[in-house]
Amino acid sequence: MMREKDITIYDLAKSLKLSIATVSRALKDDPVVNKKTKKRIIELAESLGYRTNHFAKNLRTQKTNTIGVIIPRLNSYFMSTVIAGMESIANRAGYNLIISQSAEALEKEIDSAQTMFKNRVDGLLVSLGYGTTNLNHFDQFLHKKIPLIFFDRTSSQSPFTNIVLDNEKAAFDATQHLIDQGCRQIVHITADTGLEIYRHRLQGYQNALAKHQIEFKEELVLEANLSMESGHEIAKRILAMRKRPDGIFAANDSSAVGCMIKLKENGIKFPEDIAIVGFNNDPISIVIEPNLTTINYPGYEMGELAASQLISHLRGSHSLQMTKTIVLHHELLVRQSSLRK
Amino acid sequence: MMREKDITIYDLAKSLKLSIATVSRALKDDPVVNKKTKKRIIELAESLGYRTNHFAKNLRTQKTNTIGVIIPRLNSYFMSTVIAGMESIANRAGYNLIISQSAEALEKEIDSAQTMFKNRVDGLLVSLGYGTTNLNHFDQFLHKKIPLIFFDRTSSQSPFTNIVLDNEKAAFDATQHLIDQGCRQIVHITADTGLEIYRHRLQGYQNALAKHQIEFKEELVLEANLSMESGHEIAKRILAMRKRPDGIFAANDSSAVGCMIKLKENGIKFPEDIAIVGFNNDPISIVIEPNLTTINYPGYEMGELAASQLISHLRGSHSLQMTKTIVLHHELLVRQSSLRK
DNA sequence: TTGTATGCGTTATCAA
DNA sequence: TTGATAACGCATACAA
Numbered sequence A, B: 001m002m003r004e005k006d007i008t009i010y011d012l013a014k015s016l017k018l019s020i021a022t023v024s025r026a027l028k029d030d031p032v033v034n035k036k037t038k039k040r041i042i043e044l045a046e047s048l049g050y051r052t053n054h055f056a057k058n059l060r061t062q063k064t065n066t067i068g069v070i071i072p073r074l075n076s077y078f079m080s081t082v083i084a085g086m087e088s089i090a091n092r093a094g095y096n097l098i099i100s101q102s103a104e105a106l107e108k109e110i111d112s113a114q115t116m117f118k119n120r121v122d123g124l125l126v127s128l129g130y131g132t133t134n135l136n137h138f139d140q141f142l143h144k145k146i147p148l149i150f151f152d153r154t155s156s157q158s159p160f161t162n163i164v165l166d167n168e169k170a171a172f173d174a175t176q177h178l179i180d181q182g183c184r185q186i187v188h189i190t191a192d193t194g195l196e197i198y199r200h201r202l203q204g205y206q207n208a209l210a211k212h213q214i215e216f217k218e219e220l221v222l223e224a225n226l227s228m229e230s231g232h233e234i235a236k237r238i239l240a241m242r243k244r245p246d247g248i249f250a251a252n253d254s255s256a257v258g259c260m261i262k263l264k265e266n267g268i269k270f271p272e273d274i275a276i277v278g279f280n281n282d283p284i285s286i287v288i289e290p291n292l293t294t295i296n297y298p299g300y301e302m303g304e305l306a307a308s309q310l311i312s313h314l315r316g317s318h319s320l321q322m323t324k325t326i327v328l329h330h331e332l333l334v335r336q337s338s339l340r341k
Numbered sequence C: 001t002t003g004t005a006t007g008c009g010t011t012a013t014c015a016a
Numbered sequence D: 001t002t003g004a005t006a007a008c009g010c011a012t013a014c015a016a
Helices: A009-016 A020-027 A035-048 A054-061 A077-092 A106-118 A136-143 A167-180 A196-211 A228-239 A253-265 A299-314 B009-016 B020-027 B035-048 B054-061 B077-092 B106-118 B136-143 B167-180 B196-211 B228-239 B253-265 B299-314
Strands: A066-071 A096-101 A123-126 A148-151 A161-165 A186-190 A221-223 A247-250 A275-277 A294-296 A325-328 A331-333 B066-071 B096-101 B123-126 B148-151 B161-165 B186-190 B221-223 B247-250 B275-277 B294-296 B325-328 B331-333
Touching: A009 A020, A009 A035, A020 A035, A054 B054, A066 A077, A066 A106, A066 A299, A077 A096, A077 A299, A077 B077, A077 B096, A096 A106, A096 B077, A096 B096, A106 A136, A123 A136, A123 A299, A136 A148, A148 A299, A161 A167, A161 A299, A167 A186, A167 A196, A167 A247, A167 A275, A167 A294, A167 A331, A186 A196, A186 A228, A186 A253, A221 A228, A228 A253, A247 A253, A253 A275, A299 A325, B009 B020, B009 B035, B020 B035, B066 B077, B066 B106, B066 B299, B077 B096, B077 B299, B096 B106, B106 B136, B123 B136, B123 B299, B136 B148, B148 B299, B161 B167, B161 B299, B167 B186, B167 B196, B167 B247, B167 B275, B167 B294, B167 B331, B186 B196, B186 B228, B186 B253, B221 B228, B228 B253, B247 B253, B253 B275, B299 B325
Parallel strands: A066 A096, A066 A123, A123 A148, A148 A161, A161 A325, A186 A221, A186 A247, A247 A275, B066 B096, B066 B123, B123 B148, B148 B161, B161 B325, B186 B221, B186 B247, B247 B275
Antiparallel strands: A294 A331, B294 B331
8 A cells, every 4th residue: 555655854844944853843832942933844834734653753752642441341331431431531632542342351351451551551441341350460550650540340459540439338329219118128130250349339238238127138139240131031030039029229220121121021010019229320221111210320420530530640740649549429310110109 | 650661672682692683573473584593582572571662663664553433422322332343353453443533523523533644543434423514534544545434324425435234225114114004194303414324214214105105294304413312302393293193213213212202201102103113223222112113233243344344455455445335234123113013 | 594774753862 | 042863663675
């Protein structure tokens, strides 16, 4: 593939009978260069369609202006919203995002981390996969002092900054709400696998039960991958229970909705027979009937925050060193799926 | 920020008392270098954690191994699925994706194109925004012979390759199905703005009407931005109509569902009073009651295809020059929202 | 099969 | 205020 030759600072310099040094300075708006020469240089650059060669620049400066993002899956409403937020901030700041999906598998996550490392990203934003049992693959970033922020699916084990909701409190709120509505036999749909986000939600669920002297029963905690299909599966398990639950708190909306659909097919009424609360405030929560009570999770803001924290750290304007955890605001959105009175 | 010094081919060469040329060759598995030396070099490289400096490499080779993606919005189910498909192919092939959102605005789309150009992407994948009235901002890619593929929201005006559904046929199928179900007064919800994808769908709608000698009425074509909220808006317009329609064909599922929700609130029954068909096969289509009949749009496959076409072109294994348009298979998924018999 | 030398387009140091 | 020049790390033409 034959491309025309690109304009370089040499071309500009020759054309204006200046040195490349001056041209380079003018292009980065160095105050040291004469206003008039600067003007001439910039005008010529524009008229000739000059564009800086980022590779030369990066090679020289050892920075890439690139941020890596590792996520389990891109195609969920929540995650794509987060990425949208990140992209908007990054773009504005002149950073590029490179995204890699770990498909919830540790091996792929290691690969992704490897790719990011090889690409010499300036910083990294990571949401962990179900399969992640250790964080060794992120050590290399620590060594090279490449900043890394975990968001959503985080790990407080790590020395990195985390951006999260107060998952324990959110789960507590959700469960407490169910209890307030009269529920006493409450199922919790979760994803386990040792990810602390789900441990925290489980803990919040337990705390609420404890506060109201409701016995915690292991068999009411149902694990799934939280897809809509997994919700169908969970519904079957619920239908098979000796004592039918009167409340469900699901760790996301997809599984809650999948579960509702299947239970409704089996004649269960929401919220009369079972009151249900989800998590995320996914659009499907206002499509299902009755509308799903859920925890509002500000994905776009989380993406914006993660990106801006990272970038301001990279620019040295604000270090992450001190910031262990940033907690975003959540909110219980009460809708018909759980409202009995 | 102080980083440790990276290992380069100079370090490897010195350490093994070889020239950097040999090391460079060995690292790219050049058959010309001695098997044993190659082995020594590669082993040392691995043990020292050598990683190629892509900037130096790109600077030298004038290729970036980066593909730019410009889309209106990332946070829709369809689009995030497409991106997921692209990412999976690109990642496997050693390409990075950089993504930019045009927010449906021409100005932002021009910016995005500019950014991609400045970043010297090897190729570009683009889905056009509502606001796009001309394609001048893509001329620069043509000039530099940077391959560009439009997908989903395409433009046959351009000299670039398009990857699409047969939108006219799909719309025809959808409308014909409604007619088969007895509909005679069929509303079409669309987004206009001159994007040909919507023109084609409108055309398909008209063709189906024509085939069955049903008069086309301008006032039954309702424009919206196709969000769920816009569906509410459309519903109001429908409720205000003198003669109530008995069928709706919407250009996407979100608007269809938003419309259904509002109409149901007003006592309209689906499919008895109105039969409705959407487009995309978004997850909400199987959450709404009754489940929404829709056109299955293979987003993931479209993403995979777009990326693999571009990459194989870049690798020279298969040129895009000859390929004007690639049409993906679609399928009408008949569900309860339109099924009267 | 290996080595030498050069250039890719910048930035930045040191001089002028 | 401007210029000359040396890196940055790699790939490759040409020599050996």
